[in-house]
Amino acid sequence: MSSQLSDRAKQLIAKARIVSFTSWTRSHPDEVIQIFQDADNEGRYLRDRDLAQIQTLSPSPLPWIEVVKTLRDRAPEIVDAAREQVLIQYPAIAQPGGDLYPPIRAESCWRDFWHFLRCITYGIAGNNPQYLSQDGLKNMELLYQELRVPLKAMILGLENLKTASLKHITPQAEIAPYFDSLIRELRQFQPQ
Numbered sequence: 001m002s003s004q005l006s007d008r009a010k011q012l013i014a015k016a017r018i019v020s021f022t023s024w025t026r027s028h029p030d031e032v033i034q035i036f037q038d039a040d041n042e043g044r045y046l047r048d049r050d051l052a053q054i055q056t057l058s059p060s061p062l063p064w065i066e067v068v069k070t071l072r073d074r075a076p077e078i079v080d081a082a083r084e085q086v087l088i089q090y091p092a093i094a095q096p097g098g099d100l101y102p103p104i105r106a107e108s109c110w111r112d113f114w115h116f117l118r119c120i121t122y123g124i125a126g127n128n129p130q131y132l133s134q135d136g137l138k139n140m141e142l143l144y145q146e147l148r149v150p151l152k153a154m155i156l157g158l159e160n161l162k163t164a165s166l167k168h169i170t171p172q173a174e175i176a177p178y179f180d181s182l183i184r185e186l187r188q189f190q191p192q
Contacts, residue, residue: 005147012143018182019119020133021126028126032057036122045072045118046125054125067175068125070168071117079113081164082157090153099150109149113157116182117165123178132181141189155186 005013019040021033035050035057046054051065071078087093093100100106123131144151162179166172 009143009146012139012146015136015139016143017136018133018140019122019131020136021122021131023130024126024128027128029057029059032126036126040119040122043115043118045075045121051125062125062127064124064127064175067169068121071121071124071165074165074168075114075117078117078161078164078168079110082113082160083110085160085163086153086157089156090150093150093153099148099153108147109154109157112154113161116158117161120161120165120178120182123181124175129177129181131178132185137185144189145191151186151189151191155183158183158186 017040019036021028021036021040024033024036032054035046035054039046039050046068048069051068055062055065090098092098094103094106095101100109119131123129143149144154158179162176162183165179166176169175
C-alpha cells in the first residue's frame with residue numbers, strides 16, 4: 001500500500017464492495033433493501049431513522065436493532081481497541097520499514113476496520129448472515145495483494161473487532177456468526 005495509488009488499485013477500490021443485498025429479496029421488501037443499499041453507497045452506518053424505517057417495513061420483527069445502535073455508537077472505541085491489539089501483536093508494523101508505514105498506510109487499514117464493522121452491522125440489522133458479496137471480496141483480495149496489505153494483521157484486527165464488539169453485547173453468541181463469516185473470508189485471501 002503506497003501513498004500513490006496505481007490505476008489498478010483505484011479500479012479495485014471501486015469494485016471491493018464486500019456487502020451484497022441481492023440474496024435478501026426473498027426475506028426483505030425492496031424498500032428495506034434500498035435503505036441498506038443507500039447506507040452502503042454512502043459508506044455510512046445506519047441512522048436511527050433508517051433503523052426505525054427498517055423495523056416498520058419488515059414483515060417480521062428484527063431482534064438486533066439495539067445491538068446495531070450500540071455497535072454503531074461505539075464504533076470508534078471498538079476500532080481503537082482492535083487497532084491497539086494489532087499494534088501490541090505487531091509493534092513495529094507502523095514504524096519505518098513496517099508493513100503499515102508511512103502513516104497513510106496505517107490509517108487506510110484502520111479505516112478498513114471501521115468499514116468492516118459497518119458492513120457487519122448491516123447483516124445484523126437485517127438479521128441475515130448472508131450479507132457478503134463474493135465478487136466484492138475477490139476484488140478486495142486483489143486490492144490487498146496490489147497494495148501488499150499485511151493479511152495476518154488485518155485478520156487479527158477483525159478478530160479483535162469481534163472481541164471488542166462482543167464486550168458490549170448480550171447475548172454474544174447470536175451475533176458472533178456475522179463477524180465469523182467475514183473473518184473466514186479474509187483467512188482465505190492469498191498474499192501476493
